[in-house]
Structures are given as C-alpha cells and as structure tokens.
Amino acid sequence: MSIEVKNxxxxxxxxxxxxxxxxxxxxxxxxxxxxxxxxxxTTLLRIxxxxxxxDSGEVFLAGENTTGLAxxxxxxxxxxxxxALFRRMTVFENVAFGLRVLRGKDKPSRQDIxxxxxxxxxxxxxxxxxxxxxxQLSGGQRQRVALARALATNPRVxxxxxxxxxxxxxxRLELRRWLRKLHxxxxxxxxxxxxxxxxxxxxxDRIVVINKGVIEQQGTPEAVYDNPANAFVHNFxxxxxVFHRRGQSGNExxxxxxxxxxxxxxxxxxxxxxxxxxxxxxxGPQVAVELKCAGYDLPIEAEVARESFKALxxxxxxxxxxxxxxxxxxxxxxxxx
Amino acid sequence: MKDPxxxxxxxxxxxxxxxxxxxxxxxVLVFAEAFKKGWEVYLAAWTEDAxxxxxxxxxxxxxxxxxxxxxxxxxAAWLITKFSFRGKTFLVSLLxxxxxxxxxxxxxxxxxxxxxxxxxxxxxxxxxxxxxxxTPGIILATIxxxxxxxxxxxxxxxxxxxxxxxxxxxxxxxxxGQMFWRVTxxxxxxxxxxxxxxxxxxxLGEFGAVSVVSGHxxxxxxxxxxxxxxxxxxxxxxxxxxxASILVFLALITLVVKSLLEHQFAKQERGDSF
Numbered sequence: 001m002s003i004e005v006k007n008x009x010x011x012x013x014x015x016x017x018x019x020x021x022x023x024x025x026x027x028x029x030x031x032x033x034x035x036x037x038x039x040x041x042t043t044l045l046r047i048x049x050x051x052x053x054x055d056s057g058e059v060f061l062a063g064e065n066t067t068g069l070a071x072x073x074x075x076x077x078x079x080x081x082x083x084a085l086f087r088r089m090t091v092f093e094n095v096a097f098g099l100r101v102l103r104g105k106d107k108p109s110r111q112d113i114x115x116x117x118x119x120x121x122x123x124x125x126x127x128x129x130x131x132x133x134x135x136q137l138s139g140g141q142r143q144r145v146a147l148a149r150a151l152a153t154n155p156r157v158x159x160x161x162x163x164x165x166x167x168x169x170x171x172r173l174e175l176r177r178w179l180r181k182l183h184x185x186x187x188x189x190x191x192x193x194x195x196x197x198x199x200x201x202x203x204x205d206r207i208v209v210i211n212k213g214v215i216e217q218q219g220t221p222e223a224v225y226d227n228p229a230n231a232f233v234h235n236f237x238x239x240x241x242v243f244h245r246r247g248q249s250g251n252e253x254x255x256x257x258x259x260x261x262x263x264x265x266x267x268x269x270x271x272x273x274x275x276x277x278x279x280x281x282x283x284g285p286q287v288a289v290e291l292k293c294a295g296y297d298l299p300i301e302a303e304v305a306r307e308s309f310k311a312l313x314x315x316x317x318x319x320x321x322x323x324x325x326x327x328x329x330x331x332x333x334x335x336x337x
Numbered sequence: 338m339k340d341p342x343x344x345x346x347x348x349x350x351x352x353x354x355x356x357x358x359x360x361x362x363x364x365v366l367v368f369a370e371a372f373k374k375g376w377e378v379y380l381a382a383w384t385e386d387a388x389x390x391x392x393x394x395x396x397x398x399x400x401x402x403x404x405x406x407x408x409x410x411x412x413a414a415w416l417i418t419k420f421s422f423r424g425k426t427f428l429v430s431l432l433x434x435x436x437x438x439x440x441x442x443x444x445x446x447x448x449x450x451x452x453x454x455x456x457x458x459x460x461x462x463x464x465x466x467x468x469x470x471x472t473p474g475i476i477l478a479t480i481x482x483x484x485x486x487x488x489x490x491x492x493x494x495x496x497x498x499x500x501x502x503x504x505x506x507x508x509x510x511x512x513x514g515q516m517f518w519r520v521t522x523x524x525x526x527x528x529x530x531x532x533x534x535x536x537x538x539x540x541l542g543e544f545g546a547v548s549v550v551s552g553h554x555x556x557x558x559x560x561x562x563x564x565x566x567x568x569x570x571x572x573x574x575x576x577x578x579x580x581a582s583i584l585v586f587l588a589l590i591t592l593v594v595k596s597l598l599e600h601q602f603a604k605q606e607r608g609d610s611f
Contacts, residue, residue: 049508050507050508051504051507051508071507071508072507072509072510072511072512074508075510076508077508078504078505078508080501080504080505082501084501084502084504084505085502085505086505086506086519086520087502087524088523088524097506097509097511097519101506101509101510101511101512101515101519149505149509150508150509152509153509153510
C-alpha cells in the first residue's frame, strides 16, 4: 500500500522543519529518508504516523486521505529509536497490545491473539523470550520485539525512526541485513529514517535525501551515490575530499571520494599531480593514505585496497603521482550545509 | 578509610541523644500521659461523643482530600510532563505555593474568599451551603495544604519516562482511555501510591489551616488535632494525650505502609534501568 505526501509544511516556532514537501512511496517499497540531524526527516515520519499535526498539506495512505484521522485510524506500524516497549508488560503482552485494544467486531479471540503473537515472535526469532520483561533483553532484541509489535495489527505501512542508531555497530549491521531479508519476505511498504548513509545505501530500494525540510534528491542507491544532483548530496553521501576554487562562473566547490583518487609511482597522464605520502592508516581491508600535493593547502585522502598498496611499495615520505580525474565540481551559489 | 574512634562514637552518641530526646521520649510521654489514669479513662476519652465525632470528621476529610489530590496530581503532572505550553514554569512554581505559605494564611485565604460576609460566601449561603465553620471548608483547606504531595512525586517520574510509550500505544490503536489505564497508570503506580501516603499523613494531622476555617465547634467542626488542642487547653491532659495517641497510631501505620512502598518503588526503579 502506497504512501503519498502532498505539499507538507510544519513549523516549530520560527523553525521550518518540513517545507512544502511532496513524496511518493510505492506499494511494497523499502525507502530511506536520509539527511543530517535536524533536517526534518523525523518530523515528516511523525506527521505520516499522526504523532505530529502538519500546518498544511495532506497525507494519503493506500489512496485514502488520512490527514485528519485519529492516530489509531491511520493503521500504521511505528518503530521508535529507543524501542518504547511497555516496561511493565512481558514481551508477549507487548506484541499482543495492538490486538487487545481492538473493540467490537474487530476484537480477536484469545486463541487468535495467541497464534498471531507466537507467529510474530517466531518470525523475529524472539519466541524464547515471550515471558521476559523488556529490561531483561539487549538493545537488538528489544528492537526486534518492537518490530513484531508494530507488525501485529497488520498495519498499512511500516514507519521506522532511526531504528538501529541506538545499537552498537555489529548488532546494527546484523539487524540491517535481517530487516532487508524480512522485507523481502513480507513486502510491507516501509519508510525508514536514518542519518547513516551507509545504512540507507545498503538497505533501501530507493533513497530520499532531505536537507532543511526539502528533498535534495531521490532515486536508487546507485543513482544517488554515483550521480549526486548537487553539492550537498555529494558531500553527505560518503567521504569526500573537498576543494574550493574560483571557476569561470564564480566560486566553485569540487569533490572527489577517497577511493576515486588514483595513485601511481610514475606519471601516467599530464594532469597527474605530484604528491608526497604523509601518513598511512589501515582501515580494515582498505588503506587510507594522506597525501600532500603541491598547490593544495589541505592534505588529500586516498583509499586503496591493501593488496594494491602493497604492490605500490611506498612508505611515508615517498613521492607518488595522484590522479583527480573523478573530481566533480559544483557552483557554490546554492551550496551550504 | 576510617575515622578515629572518638569521632565515630561521638557521632553515634549525638544521633542516639537526638533520637531519644526528640522522637522516643515524646512518643513514650504521649502514651504515659494517656494511660496515667488507667485503661478506663483512656478508652472513655476515645469513645466520648466529641472524640468520636472528631475521628469521624478527620476520616471523612482525609477520605475526600486524598483521592481528589490523587486525581488533581495525575492531571497536573500529565499536563506538565506530556505537553509544552506558555507559562509552564510559572504553573510549576505555583504548585509549590501550599508548601511555601503558612497554613494559617492558607486558612485565612478561604475565610476571606468564602466567609459568610463575602459576596461569594453569602451567595452560597442563600443556596443553603455553608463553607466556612463547616465541613466543606475543612475539606477545602486540607486539599489546599496537601495538594503538592502527589504531583511533586509524579512529575520527575513521568518526566523520566517520557512520552514514547504513550505514543507507541496510540500508533498501535489504543484510545486515550486504554492508553491511560494500560500504559500510563501501571508506569506511575508506585510513585502515585507513595505520594498518596504522604498526602494522607499530612491530611490526618493538619492543624493550622483547618483551625482557621473550622471555628472549633465541639462535636461538629473539630478534627482530631483540633480536639486534642481543645482538651489540652481545658487542662484535661489525660484525655488530650489519649486522643493524641490515635494520631500516633495512624502515623505509625503510615510509616509502615510508606517503607513498604519505598521498597517496591526501589525494586521497580531497578527494573526500569533501560
């Protein structure tokens, strides 16, 4: 079921969190809202869920205008950054909550509730913890319970607010892959908020980059990463070396990602720069090389595979030739972070 | 690290002296004085009409003031912790007013506001409602004086818990009432009970504010503390201390309940350390 957001605006005092923003999430899609903190992405998500009221604009879920509906009538699943599990209830009761509050003809039988909760707990691999309290679980386990709880009522869409940011790096990676797999199985329309570009790139079908309440770019991870629409997106998605310079049309800013910087012992092309290796750091399977090039005040960072670096056979202080062919420049008129 | 012996024994000695002089001796004296003339006199002081009436009035007052303050406390703490609005800091400091002003002044405020010669009081009089020098005034004064106990207990608790669980309940389809009964109330249960016990203790013993609005009509508008004072000023020491021992018993019960709740509360806090 799709999500359609039309001309949404929300201000807090004088601060415009969401600015005339429109967005479409296709049915069954897994979409990431990516942006720096304070860019309005969480506000947008909370408006869709009904936890905030927009100043103007409309939200449609599965074609139905849900803007003015009570939160419970919107039928969304929401996963909070800090889990928000009910601390006095067992894991089982947490997941059963959405079913127990149903009234009238929607009210499921006790047996139905038991079956549904047990099925969901098995799906998130937490069935062994049904009788535990949230305080007895680790962060990653809590977030899986929160996910089962959000899915219990068969919501129209699933909304996740920085779901993995409170977890440590290893668990985060694990849960990320697990969520991707889960989504491939149940195909629920999912919108998740993150400030972690790596998470967005790995997990999402489509990425929406937001800054200052407006969309900067949207597209597949490849499209957004390989063809950034502007300086902000280029800078925000991944590491970059930044160059400021005067071009024909005023001030320009140029970016080149460390892994796009070419290194060789001998000059390959006319345009290659002469540089000296200042520092070498090991970054997992990669090596980060800090270079000092003539005519550039700031050091340039290059990232190469460890094997290629070994093959290069250089140590700090050595002279190398640096290729910046991948450099992409933007006019600074519309660039600010 | 260890302090020298004389420091330790000195501190212990001081504490013991303080405890004996200020807490233990008065308690013993209350009972000694109360039983001076034997069981019969002691029981007679309890079962005398005016005493029974005072006990009844105290229980009615407390029975109304404590539940109402629990309701007001939840409502005020809810408003302050779950919403942001203009004038919030002012409201929070206003909540402490009953602690800040002298109870006598608090009583006088009600006399000046609702006394039979004031516009509001005379209007109520034409409706046949007498507030000052009558039970409603005593209840009002008690509510005013004991108001901060529950709300002061709940605000930090609800602030620490935040709004996320309530928001989660709403997104899961709960109505406002379901959210309150199933999520909010269980989360604040022990803190609420603790605040109510403190409120109860103060309501039972309140003297100043109640004294001003009661008018001291024997057998009608006397609560236990007021009755004790009247007996004492009539040089009826034995009866006075006998009735006072009722308050001592109530205080001891309160202490036991309070420490049981504190124990529960601490246990729950440990479980909450997310």
